[in-house]
Amino acid sequence: RNQNCRQVAETFANCANFHLVGLISMAQADEGESVFPIAILIDELKNEDVQLRLNSVRRLPVISKALGTERTRNELIPYLTDSIDDKDEVLLAMAEELGKFIPYVGGPHQAGCLLSPLESLCNMEEGVVREKAVASLNGIAKELPSELLQNDYITMIRRLARQEWATSRAAVCHLFHTPYPLLSEALKTEFRDMYAKLCKDEEPMVRRAACSNLKNFVAVIKNRIMVVNVFVPIFTEQSKDEQDSVRLLSVENCIALGQALGNKEQVQQHILPVVKNYCIDKSWRVRYMLADHFTGICESMVEEVTQNEMVKSFIFLATDKESEVRTSIAYKVYDFCVLIKTEQIVKDVLPIICELVSDQSQHVRAALAKVIMKMSSMIGKDNTINYLLPLFLTLLKDEFPEVRLNIISKLESVNEVIGIERLSKSLLPAVVNLAEDKQWRGGGGPLKEKPPPAPPPG
Template identity: 80%
Template sequence: MALPEEGESVYPIAILIDELKNEDVQLRLNSIRRLPVISKALGTERTRLELIPYLNDSIDDEDEVLLAMAEELGKFVPYVGGPHHATCLLVPLESLCNVEEAVVREKAVASLNAIAKELPRELLQSEYVAMVRRLAKQEWATSRSACSHLLSTPYPDLPDPLKAEFRDTYTKLSKDEEPMVRRSACSNLKTFVAVVTDRSIIIGLFVPLFIEQSKDEQDSVRLLSVENCIALAKALGSKDLVLQYILPGVRNYCIDKSWRVRYMLADHFTGICESMSEEVTQTEMVQSFIRLATDPESEVRTSIACKVYDFCVLIKIEQVIKDVLPIIRDLVSDQSQHVRAALARVIMKLSAMIGKDHTINFLLPLFLSLLKDEFPEVRLNIITKLESVNEVIGIERLSKSLLPAVVNLAEDKQWRVRLAIINEIPLLASQLGVTFFDEQLSELCMNCLSDKV
């Protein structure tokens, strides 16, 4: 790029050029962050004709510099003269879609999608589509991987022939020989189906692709397909169709040989349940819940333990008592402290759901066990949820059953546990009354004043 002539009010561009060539990465990074200032000094025409081509020639740089460039270019439409001139920004961003570092490509894709929303329709259908075609046919997997992120944003503004072409492109990317490309395509299915309004296309094209993705030889593809269950169910818009097309995939996820896939199912379990009919949730999904809660991998059990309450909201109380409470009993004594800690965050909320009698007969012993757990995070998670139990069983029952254990925790070796006890004292005092406070809690409060922390 030519330097501005002496005397022009664009001297900062000379500094930019020098810093872009500087060996110091931080200086180069700073110059990229100053691009809007430089562009204003140059004006829109020289920005298009000189600055943007210069940046395109500077793509071979450190990842953090390229990341900053990708971010800045996404906000550069006003600096090149507005939407009608914004296609010049596609060139460097297309180059950034080819780089090896994923975060750079992701930022370049985000910027391209932002620009696509501003482009006039004729430029979108010509220049932007041409760029997508080039990326889809590139030899490098990085380019094809980026391409699948660029299909859904412009899709609603395309004529039917180009829409069909984009769907065909997505299909090819979904079947690409490179796992990296298939992963990218799979992660974008949910955004694509959200902009496709024709249910026959959803059933005829995207459902078969989803089934293929859910059976991909790479577990990294299969696990990404789990989240697509929810998006596809919404796009199908029919519980019967969800039962026909989505439920078989859920069954397969439950018994997948990869724990990462089963973990992903547990992580999205309640969302998937909400997309099913009540009948399926109360039958098949209960069995799936039990399977995940007894999974051999602690990561899977931890994930599903976090969903205990949210899942119980979706089924009948009778099923909670019959099918879920026995599983909770096992999770309370799980060998993994992370499973117990996850359960402790949500188990107290079950009190209001199952009522006073079942709370007293079944849950109180489990609460007490968790209060005495050797892992401090478990104890902490229980202490901070005492109020939800008190609202169900009453303060008198709480004081007799759990309060002794709570008071003992005021001397816990972990300061976070002691702090949690102090935070609960105002609530306990307000509901127990002055007499009980004087007898049971006043000494505890005084001792806390001399705590070493």
């Protein structure tokens, strides 16, 4: 026991900034066999071996239990704060563990001590470390009592927002929305002002962070007038940012704002013009992002706007000069058609689908082949026979194997609409030809994996 006590004392003596007062009595109060492993864990916090340090950080709850809540607050947390100079994997683990540390420091009323090390982690260069620190801070904010939240937590946010380092200002952009509903009106105004300033930061890194969190901030704003007066102007500016990395992040914010505004007039006035600008953005990455989120944006709008206006944007994207954009929107053909009327599908969308079927990019054709068969149930038997069957047959004869496989794998969708007899006459001969193609069958047997639907008994 005496030897274990000396080892514990020596361990803490070798750990800079750790107080020794009372450690011997702590060791004497515990059983020797439980003290020694704790001593090893503490010693490994400063070990040269990264893996040992990482293991020790992951066992911080064990260390804190041995120390008790008071000693954890007064000694372990300050020590960790002074030790924020380590490998990224160690700091990542520390950021994660500290987010779960409220019980080990004495509960929510004592949780203010956790803010300092997490604030330091928000300054780190590595993005995943900052993200984990932000996630932990947001979790802690939900449990803090009002006094700590409106004093210590808000003070920390002010410091981060004023930091010279762009990493800190980028991190703080993700810390506004969680405490916002719990604040006084004066602090809410201050938060909106701080956020608006960060949206205009000179560093693209900060503007990207602010833009990516707009949807979360808007989600906690219950006042529609405030959304229009404060957040719509911010969104509009972000959609025009000189950096395409900011503009493409702003695309997803159409969904949050469309839901927040909620009525036809507001959406037509504030969201639709931005969507139209995205369609002609000079960066293909922005147009691709619009195509990728297209149905989500449509769903966030009132039905009338989608049916009257978004069809034009869909056609624009489907004829984009970049194949990546056309591929992305081709995947959305079915999901978009669900949102519009059958007459519009036949009149406006089917002509575009005809063009995509013969698109020069095999990836566009493969994307279309993956979803086009499901359209049969939407437009009915007659329209399927008149318009879609010729397109199915064209895709079934495509030179690119993935296109053919995507069609074959969805034959049952058409069978349910037009019946096995018509399907047999129209498409199955082409399937049989493929089955007899040695090169096709030799590639791994797609036809074996997904045979055409069998005729009913008799």
